[in-house]
Amino acid sequence: MEELVAAHADAVYRYALRITRSRQQAEDLTQETLLRGWQRRGKLREPAAVRVWLLRIATNLHRDGLRAARGDVQLVAEATSPSFGGGVEGRMEQRECVARALAALDELPQRQRQVMHLVTIEQLSQETAAEVLEISVEAVKASLSLGRRAMREKLKDIYDDVYGTRRD
């Protein structure tokens, strides 16, 4: 039981954070997901796929609106938004780029955000992502394409700044 929580709590929390965009709601959704997963662990057909199974539970719980009643609207982007003051280098620069990328990801529409998270961060296949979200693979491909394009547009300036600076 503790192994289940320890091994997958972070993945579930990150996914919950992505779809709720609120730390408080993400914590609630994570706890609810892990508890539901433990209650229904007998229905898990493939123990190796427990992470995907938990992500699907989180998706369904969120979809069912169990968390919708909460009024916390604090965006992750606000909590992690970088302060690009210029002149920062090395690790700080990297962390700021990461924070900016996460913020850009959180600005995407819900479906694109979910697909981007599952495929890019969780590194699931498009077929598995489609299974988690209970949508078609074609829909996953379309959302992924749109999401990636939007991300590139949002982050191109930073990319050019970073690599332009390094080249100089």
Added chain:
Amino acid sequence: MNHDGTTNTTAEREDASDLQQWIDGLLRSSDAAELEAAPATTHAAATSAIKQLRRYRKRRQALAVFASAAAIAAIATWFISPLPRREGTEEGLKTPLVHRTPEAPTTIENPSPSPSLQGRGINVVARFESNGETIAIPLASDDPQVSIVQLYPTTTTERRWRRESTLYARHSGQDGG
């Protein structure tokens, strides 16, 4: 012209591919995982909730086992007990019954001992009190301390027993038996 256009398009694609790889790398980085790591309270709360649920389930299971054992014990006691059963049940049909009525009790004593027992010097004695619902026929017994009586219901009693048996069977079926 065409050559330049193709070169530009290829270069743009390469740039886009590099940019996308950079973005994917940022999102998959350990820095990103750190920024979005689950708080320790989440681990603790989830573990605590699961432990509570597990304790509750264990208590419920223990209670169910105890209730089942108690039910089995009650049923076993009911079957083993020498007390007379309710009239109309299967056990009731097999068990000798004594119907007591204050008015006009009927007493039967040793009406027809078996000839074989008479030869062995065994005295068969039976005593009955009847209210007219049963017909009692004493039978021979190998033990002088034991009396055996064969009971036959009268027409009225048999009809009542059948009705009660039917009701019992119907309710047993409804309970999932």
